[in-house]
Amino acid sequence: MTAAESEILRDVWYMALPGRELKRGKMQGKMLLGQSIVLGRDADGKPFALRDICPHRGIPLSHGKFDGREIECCYHGWRFQCDGGCTHIPSLLPTQKFELSRVGVFQFPCREVQGNIWVFMPEDERTLPDPLPEIPVIPYVEAEHCQMVMKSLFPCSIDHAVVGLMDPAHGPFVHQSWWWRSQKSIHEKSKAFAPSHWGFTMVKHKPSSNSKAYKLIGGEVSTEIRFELPSTRIEHITAGKHHICGVTTLTPLTATQVELHQFFYWTIPWLSLIRPLMRPFMKTFIEQDRDVVDKQQQGLNEDPQLIMINDADKPARWYYQLKKELQQSRLENRPFQNPVPETTLQWRS
Ligand code: FES
Numbered sequence: 001m002t003a004a005e006s007e008i009l010r011d012v013w014y015m016a017l018p019g020r021e022l023k024r025g026k027m028q029g030k031m032l033l034g035q036s037i038v039l040g041r042d043a044d045g046k047p048f049a050l051r052d053i054c055p056h057r058g059i060p061l062s063h064g065k066f067d068g069r070e071i072e073c074c075y076h077g078w079r080f081q082c083d084g085g086c087t088h089i090p091s092l093l094p095t096q097k098f099e100l101s102r103v104g105v106f107q108f109p110c111r112e113v114q115g116n117i118w119v120f121m122p123e124d125e126r127t128l129p130d131p132l133p134e135i136p137v138i139p140y141v142e143a144e145h146c147q148m149v150m151k152s153l154f155p156c157s158i159d160h161a162v163v164g165l166m167d168p169a170h171g172p173f174v175h176q177s178w179w180w181r182s183q184k185s186i187h188e189k190s191k192a193f194a195p196s197h198w199g200f201t202m203v204k205h206k207p208s209s210n211s212k213a214y215k216l217i218g219g220e221v222s223t224e225i226r227f228e229l230p231s232t233r234i235e236h237i238t239a240g241k242h243h244i245c246g247v248t249t250l251t252p253l254t255a256t257q258v259e260l261h262q263f264f265y266w267t268i269p270w271l272s273l274i275r276p277l278m279r280p281f282m283k284t285f286i287e288q289d290r291d292v293v294d295k296q297q298q299g300l301n302e303d304p305q306l307i308m309i310n311d312a313d314k315p316a317r318w319y320y321q322l323k324k325e326l327q328q329s330r331l332e333n334r335p336f337q338n339p340v341p342e343t344t345l346q347w348r349s
């Protein structure tokens with residue numbers, strides 16, 4: 001892997017927080033890509049993100065007070081609007097001329113989409129791309145369809161987290177359990193893939209396993225899985241006129257810590273009845289992934305040479321290629337050319 005490939009992608013959006021975790025008139029500090037950020041929601045309900053460092057003496061603004069309009073720093077009371085502009089410095093006498101517009105805190109672009117708060121992490125804060133790229137849209141659902149949110153902290157780099165997320169071969173080994181599958185259930189798979197926007201899609205197909213569970217839902221069932229740079233996976237299940245979407249977002253908090261959010265959206269009212277039953281299963285599933293990543297770190301700490309094979313490691317290879325192409329196309333100031341071919345991958349899992 002080249003140095004560029006191991007870098008965390010910038011000039012892209014990262015999912016920062018499920019919207020429901022940020023109440024109106026409240027703020028909270030959070031690390032994103034190694035930077036301290038304060039996320040807040042103003043009195044009108046609009047979210048914002050600022051650098052969480054007071055320009056006076058550097059204390060995090062998130063330790064201060066927020067009244068839904070302005071943040072007051074806890075050290076000397078300087079006040080900042082939600083756009084980062086300074087409005088008041090209490091220690092100044094009326095006769096002391098000081099241009100408040102000289103003081104400001106960087107405001108990160110921040111948007112709430114389908115119930116989730118995304119923050120744009122720029123490469124260079126002085127020049128943001130115009131227009132900003134798009135935030136991946138979850139098909140056929142609205143914010144109110146979000147029925148379940150789970151989170152987990154993975155002790156690894158974003159690259160290994162994404163590779164693990166898109167890895168088709170670990171299922172029978174990592175996710176063994178009586179309710180899901182055993183090693184013996186390994187069978188040959190063949191799936192069609194196509195390039196899509198900043199990623200690739202396992203094109204719509206009938207699910208092979210769990211057909212009993214799907215029969216319960218009723219109607220013709222099909223599933224499609226899309227990956228999108230920097231680190232979003234959207235699984236969309238269509239069941240007759242209904243939709244179920246499982247969305248996984250990976251957010252690098254630092255170079256060695258990735259926060260995973262797993263969202264479930266659905267439009268089937270009765271499915272909400274079994275939500276309490278689903279939760280522990282999903283939790284176990286995510287913990288199995290986290291535990292294996294944890295063990296993997298023991299080996300990765302020695303920076304070994306790693307092997308990728310056909311076809312099971314193709315998605316991993318595509319991820320690195322996509323990332324490289326995004327960086328390269330920006331450097332060369334040309335349109336992004338998706339390196340993923342239309343193809344069929346075959347593996348056993
Ligand atoms: S450190 Fe924030 S006002 Fe002084």
Ligand SMILES: [Fe+2]
Nearest residue numbers: 170174175289
């Ligand atoms: Fe997994």
